[in-house]
Amino acid sequence: xxxxxxxxxxxxxxxxxxxxxxxxxxxxxxxxxxxxxxxxxxxxxxxxxxxxxxxxxxxxxxxxxxxxxxxxxxxxxxxxxxxxxxxxxxxxxxxxxxxxxxxxxxxxxxxxxxxxxxxxxxxxxxxxxxxxxxxxxxxxxxxxxxxxxxxxxxxxxxxxxxxxxxxxxxxxxxxxxxxxxxxxxxxxxxxxxxxxxxxxxxxxxxxxxxxxxxxxxxxxxxxxxxxxxxxxxxxxxxxxxxxxxxxxxxxxxxxxxxxxxxxxxxxxxxxxxxxxxxxxxxxxxxxxxxxxxxxxxxxxxxxxxxxxxxxxxxxxxxxxxxxxxxxxxxxxxxxxxxxxxxxxxxxxxxxxxxxxxxxxxxxxxxxxxxxxxxxxxxxxxxxxxxxxxxxxxxxxxxxxxxxxx
Ligand code: HEM
Numbered sequence: 001x002x003x004x005x006x007x008x009x010x011x012x013x014x015x016x017x018x019x020x021x022x023x024x025x026x027x028x029x030x031x032x033x034x035x036x037x038x039x040x041x042x043x044x045x046x047x048x049x050x051x052x053x054x055x056x057x058x059x060x061x062x063x064x065x066x067x068x069x070x071x072x073x074x075x076x077x078x079x080x081x082x083x084x085x086x087x088x089x090x091x092x093x094x095x096x097x098x099x100x101x102x103x104x105x106x107x108x109x110x111x112x113x114x115x116x117x118x119x120x121x122x123x124x125x126x127x128x129x130x131x132x133x134x135x136x137x138x139x140x141x142x143x144x145x146x147x148x149x150x151x152x153x154x155x156x157x158x159x160x161x162x163x164x165x166x167x168x169x170x171x172x173x174x175x176x177x178x179x180x181x182x183x184x185x186x187x188x189x190x191x192x193x194x195x196x197x198x199x200x201x202x203x204x205x206x207x208x209x210x211x212x213x214x215x216x217x218x219x220x221x222x223x224x225x226x227x228x229x230x231x232x233x234x235x236x237x238x239x240x241x242x243x244x245x246x247x248x249x250x251x252x253x254x255x256x257x258x259x260x261x262x263x264x265x266x267x268x269x270x271x272x273x274x275x276x277x278x279x280x281x282x283x284x285x286x287x288x289x290x291x292x293x294x295x296x297x298x299x300x301x302x303x304x305x306x307x308x309x310x311x312x313x314x315x316x317x318x319x320x321x322x323x324x325x326x327x328x329x330x331x332x333x334x335x336x337x338x339x340x341x342x343x344x345x346x347x348x349x350x351x352x353x354x355x356x357x358x359x360x361x362x363x364x365x366x367x368x369x370x371x372x373x374x375x376x377x378x379x380x381x382x383x384x385x386x387x388x389x390x391x392x393x394x395x396x397x398x399x400x401x402x403x404x405x
Contacts (some may be wrong), residue, residue, distance in 0.1 A: 005242075007030070007034060007035055007038060008027060008031075009040055009041060009042045009043075009053075010040060010041075010042030010043045011042075011043070011180065011391075012027075012387070013031075013038075013040060013043075013047060014043075014391035014392075015026065015292070015387065015388065015389050015392075015393065016180060016278060016389050016391055017392055017396065021387040021388075021389060022387075024292065024394065025319055025320065025321075025333065028049055028073075028318055028320055028321035028324070029321070029324065030136060031047065031160075031318075031321065032049035032050055032321055032325065034051065036049050036050045036305045036307075037053070037080065037304060037305050037307035038308075040075075040316070042336045043075050043079075044073055044074045044078070044314065045073050045074065045075035045076070045313070045314035045315070045316045046307075046309050046313060046314065046316065047293075047316045047318055048304065048305075048316065048318060048321075049316050049318045049321035049322070049325075050304075050305060050321075050322070050325060050327070050401065051321075051322040051323075051325035051327060051328040051345070052327075052328075053304045053305055053317075053322075054317040054318060054319065054321070054322035054345050055322065055345060055349065056304060056322050056378075057133060057296055057304070058294065058296070058317055058345065058348050058349035058350050058352075058353075059313055059349045059350040060165075060296070060302075060350065061300075061350060061351055062300070063296035063297060063298065063315070064093050064296065064297040064298075065090065065091055065093055065097070065295075065296060065352060066087070066091055066092060066093045066141055066297070067080045067081035067091060067152050067297075068081060068086075069093070069297055069312065070297045070312055070313075070314055071310075071312035071313060072297065073216065074305070074312065074313055074314045074403075075295075075314035075316070076295060076297055076314040076377060077083050077314075080295075087236065088236050088237060088239065089104075089237065089239035089240065089352075090240060090244070090352060092303050097351065097352075098160055098351075100229070100233065100237065101228065101351075101355065103219065103222040103229055104215075104218075104219055104222070104237050104355070105355060106218065106222075107154065107215050107218060108355050108358065108359060109354060110356070110358045111226070113358040113359045113362055114358075114362070116150070116154070116359070117366065119153065120146075120150055120362060120366050121330065121366055121370070123146060123149045123150055123153070123368055124146055124366055124370045125287075125370065127141075127142060127145050127146055127149070128142070128370060128371075128374050130401075131374075133379040133403075134402060134403055135382065135400055135401065135402050135403070136400070136401065136403070137383070137384065137398045137399065137400055138253075138254060138257060138399045138400070138401045139250065139254050139395075139396055139397065139398050139399050140366070140369065140398065142211075142253070143249075143250040143251075143253035143254045143257070143367065143399075144166065144250050145162075145166065145296065146250070146367055147245060147246045147247050147249035147250055147360075148162060148165050148166040148169065149162055149241065150359070150363060151241055151245050151246060152165050153218075154214065154215045155215045155216050155238065155241070156203075156207075156212055156213075156215065156216050156217065157203070158216025158295065161199070161293070164195070164199075165242065165329070166205055166246070167192070168192040168193075168195060168196045168242070169192075169242040169243060169246045169247065169289035171185075171188045171189050171192035171241050171392060172189055172193060172196070172239070172242070172243055173190075173191050173247045173317070173393070174188070174189060174390060175189035176189070176243050176247055193239075194237065195241070195345075196238075197235055197239075200235045200238050201235065202235070203216060204220065204234060204235070207220050208220060216234070216238070219234045219238075220234065220239065224253055224356055225377060232374055241356070242253055244355075244356065244357070245353075245356045245360070247290075247393065247395060248290040248291060248360065248393070248395075249356075249359075249360045249364065249367055250395060250397025251393065251394060251396070252281075252284060252285065252290050252360060252364045253364050253367045254369065254395055254396045254399050255284065255287075255288040255289075255290060255394065255395060255396070256280075256281065256284030256288070256364060256368060257352050257368065257371065257378075257399070257401070258288070258385065258396070258399060259284055259287055259288055259335045260280075260368070261378065261379055261401070262335070263335050266280075266335060266336070266337050267372075269337060269338070270337055270368075271372055271376065273367055274372075275324065276337055276338065277365045277369055278361075278365060279337055279338065279339070279342055280337040280368070281361055281364045281365050281368070282342035282343075282344065282361075283335065283337050283339050283342045284331075284364070285323075285342075285344050285346040285347075286323045286329070286339075286342055286343075286344035286346065286395065287323070287335045288372045289319050289320050289323055289344065289345075289346035289394065290346070290393060290394055290395055291319060291346060291348075291392060291393060291394075292318065292319060292320040292390050292393065292394050293316050293317060293318045293319055293320065293346045294316075294319060294352070294392075295314060295315060295316050295317060296315045296317070297312065297313070297314060297315065298310060298311050298312060298313045298315055299311065300313070307319050312349070317345070317348075319344075319345040319346055319348070320394065322344075322345040323344045323345055323355075329341070347360075349380050356384050375401075375403040377403065377404050378398070378401055378402070378403055379401065379402050380401065380402065381400030381401045381402040382402070383398065383400025384400060384402065385398060385399040385400065386398055
């Protein structure tokens with residue numbers, strides 16, 4: 001048995017560490033069993049791994065998200081404090097958070113998202129039509145393009161720009177949530193951010209002359225209590241939609257497909273009864289969540305699982321650990337598309353609950369069904385797969401699949 005001092009610290013509990021990438025769930029299970037409120041003395045944060053603690057933290061409306069409120073030296077202040085740029089709503093507290101969220105939330109309600117199902121199917125068929133090889137990289141050729149094209153279409157971006165969109169958001173995500181980016185990643189991220197900002201400024205100017213039926217026009221038009229969004233606020237929300245929405249949805253399709261291919265009996269069940277797709281996607285989210293953790297800042301001394309943590313400290317809620325807590329899920333490490341209770345923490349909760357949850361679900365449901373319909377004999381390819389080293393996220397750089405059994 002490990003002693004407390006043997007428990008992992010710092011980057012050992014992030015995707016930067018190869019052991020963590022290989023098996024985050026084993027490491028997190030150990031933490032939950034031995035130190036459910038784990039003080040990470042290197043990165044200066046408290047890691048919560050019990051389902052109920054994670055759930056309570058995310059839904060506690062008094063806790064803060066604005067890094068400027070975190071103690072100097074703490075994780076959130078050091079690594080997530082974004083300098084002088086307009087923060088996105090993810091890092092905002094009330095009343096600004098509510099104002100911004102309500103201004104951009106209309107297109108993301110379940111009913112509004114449902115209207116995108118036919119367009120999403122078209123996008124998926126266009127992407128599928130380009131695949132002709134017996135083996136292909138599911139990430140680059142399928143799961144990657146789908147969410148980028150869908151969000152680009154929602155924003156009203158010219159299809160000629162879709163390739164740039166994908167590139168910019170990939171470069172940005174490499175630095176956005178990474179406590180230890182490399183010099184190259186920082187440089188490329190800055191260039192991508194400049195290009196993207198310049199692009200959005202120009203688009204906003206165009207829309208101001210000529211409002212359309214797209215999300216960018218909606219944000220310009222939006223008014224709440226007589227307030228409008230500034231160009232900087234609009235750009236910050238667009239960046240968030242790209243960063244928060246693209247890679248995560250790609251990873252859901254990638255991780256979820258991998259789970260199916262690793263469990264042929266589950267794959268066969270879904271193929272025999274495609275109406276299981278909704279439950280399947282929820283189980284995919286629970287089993288291998290694209291976002292492994294979210295966070296809050298203590299607004300008071302907070303005591304969970306008997307461990308007091310002081311005001312201003314960084315609270316890291318491990319969604320990945322919560323989703324595999326045996327106290328809540330029978331046989332938690334089993335991938336079971338017919339599981340009765342597939343509720344999960346993968347979209348966070350409370351005030352900051354993922355705005356794109358319905359869109360991500362819809363895209364994944366359609367993408368997985370279309371993939372299986374086109375390639376009923378799909379299986380692992382010879383090129384293998386590799387998990388990416390972006391902290392807080394879990395997804396693959398590449399994942400080769402074979403189309404014939
Ligand atoms: C499988 C895909 C996705 C996953 C796993 C995911 C996960 C998350 C998580 C964990 C949070 C933080 C919640 C919290 O701290 O309580 C979040 C916030 C957010 N997500 Fe997602 N997300 C996904 C897709 C999307 C998409 C497609 C969009 C939009 C196009 C989106 C937009 C947002 C926004 C705007 C926020 C901030 C909400 C706020 O602060 O009020 N996400 N997401």
